[in-house]
Amino acid sequence: CCCFRLTRLFQGQESFEQAPMYVAVMTYLGFGLVTLFGYFRDFLRAVGLEKCHIAKERDEQKDFVPLYQDFENFYTRNLYMRVRDNWNRPICSLPGPVFDVMERVSPDYNWTFRLTGKTIPNVINMGSYNYLGFAENNVDFLKTVAERVQQYGLGVCSTRQEMGNLGIHQELEELVAEFLGVESAMVLGMGFATNSTNIPALVGKGCLILSDELNHTSLILGARLSGATIRVFKHNNMQSLERVLRDAVCSGQPHTHRPWKKIMIMVEGIYSMEGSVVCLPDIVALKKKYKAYLYLDEAHSIGAVGPTGRGVTELFGLDPSDVDVLMGTFTKSFGAAGGYIAGKKELVDYLRSHSHSAVYASAMSPPVTEQILRAMRCIMGLDGTTIGQTRVHRLAENTRYFRSRLQEMGFIIYGNDDSPVIPLLLYMPGKVVAFSRAMLRRKVGVVVVGFPATPITEARARFCLSAAHTKEMLDKVLFDLNEVGDELCLKFSQRKYTSRPKEQHHNNNDLNKDFKQDSL
């Protein structure tokens, strides 16, 4: 759990309410039952009573060492396959605030899918990372992007260090540096690769990485590939971090006790599975005291938090130069693809010459670069309009409204009040699936996540709000959530919430109406 220091009283509160005990018991029972059924099914398959749908190895290679261990796939075969219609849902429109989901049917319990050709139109999109609504196809807004397609084509066919360094890349890098308020920045073609190719360039053997428990896979992969020692501290827990730091500086490297070459703390701005925001002021204070370096991954927070969308540094009123390495992606708030890494000029110069992606990976596609340029200029107000700022404020309003309404309804939601990522806890595997299917029937597209992406007892639905969501859309979603929550008994919260002051709610009459509907 996160600490509550004085600085945090001025920011949103974080909550991670625990569910009542019976919920955990039921969840374990549920998994146990499903596992038993799984074993039963495996037995039936082995005996031949049930048809085996799984793809098989070739006859010519039957005597090779099996490619997959049987038990590795137990979960996939018996649990995931039954319910996998809730993921990988194909869409055939823009991933905006509403989208069109393609209808799929399965004649054999999700082993194979067939597209019927029909679409489910105008499903409200609560799953895409479209925080500022830049996933749009407005012809005027995309004029410059279309021009770039015409002028440059799509690919670059070379790496940044060879013949792939285009003038627009350098333009983008300067703009990113200006946006973040740092000296210099470097852009890459893929957000995931930004972490996995740059962390190994910054730290190596003899260095220590202190990584938050719930860091993203790309950060963990980058840390592993670097060869440095990795120690994990409890999620957002400053006492745990300080203890590990103190121990590391005092004891040095294991066995030899030589002092560490460097210590790097890796955290994220917003953790996408928890909705929590990093305790940045405390981490900066710790890092200064123990002379460690800070790597901040702002994949979800850049553009989405802060009064002008500059991320968690702005949210906490800190100087961006306090963070040694600022990293982020353009996929979420900018509606494009790629990532950046920014900081002092020496850092970025070093990465330009030593980053794996600068030497071996393709440069960013020109139209994608242009999309980021226009989105960033819009947020900064450099295009002469206030569209960007309006969107940032609308996102913050939507976030506050949606969160407070969910809490009032009695759902358990995690995370910081300012975070546009809202996990709603469902716990039981059966409810997870029923929830997702029920919401789709009501034309709301939600994302549900279970084990192994989350702890086994904490399966959840994750809502990603967007500045493009109107109040009507949010109200419809809330109405449906209310009904589905009652049908499936999802309102586990034991807290009593009174309605927040008027500034969060636009229309008190609507609120009263809602209260009548959801009074128990």
Add this chain to the structure above:
Amino acid sequence: MAWVEVPGQEKVLKPLLNTVIILGLIKCANFSPQAPAYHLILEGILILWIVRLLFSKTYKLQERSDLTEKEKEDLIEEWQPEPLVPPVSKDHPSMNYDIVSGPPSHNIVVNGKQCINFASFNFLGLLDNERVKQKALASLKKYGVGTCGPRGFYGTFDVHLELEDRLAKFMRTEEAIIYSYGFATIASAIPAYSKRGDIVFVDEAACFSIQKGLQASRSFIKYFKHNDMEDLERLLKEQEIEDQKNPRKARVTRRFVVVEGLYINTADVCPLPALVKLKYKYKVRIFLEESMSFGVLGEHGRGVTEHFGVNIDDIDLISANMENAVASIGGFCCGRSFVIDHQRLSGQGYCFSASLPPMLAAAAIEALNIMEEDPDIFSVLREKCEQVHKALQGTPGMKVLGESYAPALHLQLESSSGSRETDVRMLRRIVDYCLEKQIALTLARYLDKEERFLPPPSIRVVVTVEQTKEDIDRAASCIREAALSILK
């Protein structure tokens, strides 16, 4: 008895101690004088042990736990970390990028000079193709730019499904899976199958993304000499002997061979038929990386399997990026469903990363259309490769590395000066000379300290279908002049 505890073990010993006490108490409760003698003796010893444990002082010999607070503060104050990054000198060869203003097409403007492009991997000239651009624009109008999500969470678009379908049909395999970045493709595919304890035999000249994939997999890596099937066979035989010592372990240890179709570092082709024979003899699976050979080799551009006439089902996994011949962004893997489907849940670059922007996928589909409609384009490319290869022969002081039909050749110094830095500087001067004369070339770039088998410095010469005979002759004579004047 010296009871040495280390931090953490205290957590294990306390419950153990409690268990011993409880067992002891139970034993006491069941104590009956009719029990045999050894019973009584054992129980007596147990009671004495418990009493000893209860009264003994547990002392921890924790490392450095005897440091006082003051000493800790001093240590914290004294410790000075290294700077986050070492300083990089201004004239480090990788510091100064060549700046391309405008599109990197056949006529390219490098550092302000209009040149003919011999450096971008635009083999089939599809970067400028009007049809591709029109399709991309149509996709842009419909879908916007980004997909705003990974494949699992509404990031799967109908274009992605179509592209996967088309790639599978084109390569004549059961299934294909696309990634949003070429570098991440093979680097995510290898660790999805090969885990700790498995064995991978890989060619020494394998490219960097393969090396990163291998590093992420934590398997045993055995390198064999470049394109040397005898060396590979020797390693496989050694492994067979090892297996006989421990057959139980051998039954669960997976083995893979990772090779490239056309090697990016040496521009030669792997001996695929011999490799397939070794596959069946020693029961190893083949992973083939075809970034340079997809859309280049073979009568219809299907790559090195078509080039040698090998049955594509014999190759377990083919991986390629779409950033060379296809002139888009991204990568794909294709093969049998049994193999490929696994990556949909365990390929890290697939599950945890946003999907490919739809307009790039639409561009790739149109590129595939063009490749299918006009297979003559591949023989045209092969002809041009032969022309370039021939024209560059006999460059004074330099040798041409690569097959005559490889579209990305290397020009190396015939005799090295002894220092890599000097060689690189000389080659850079040749490149600069050519840039002055309006021929765009580039040095092949590597990370010197990270590569396992660092290739010698070289100039990359890339052949595309858009280059005319005059362009090729001009380039060859320009390089010859440069070599003569600089390498004398």
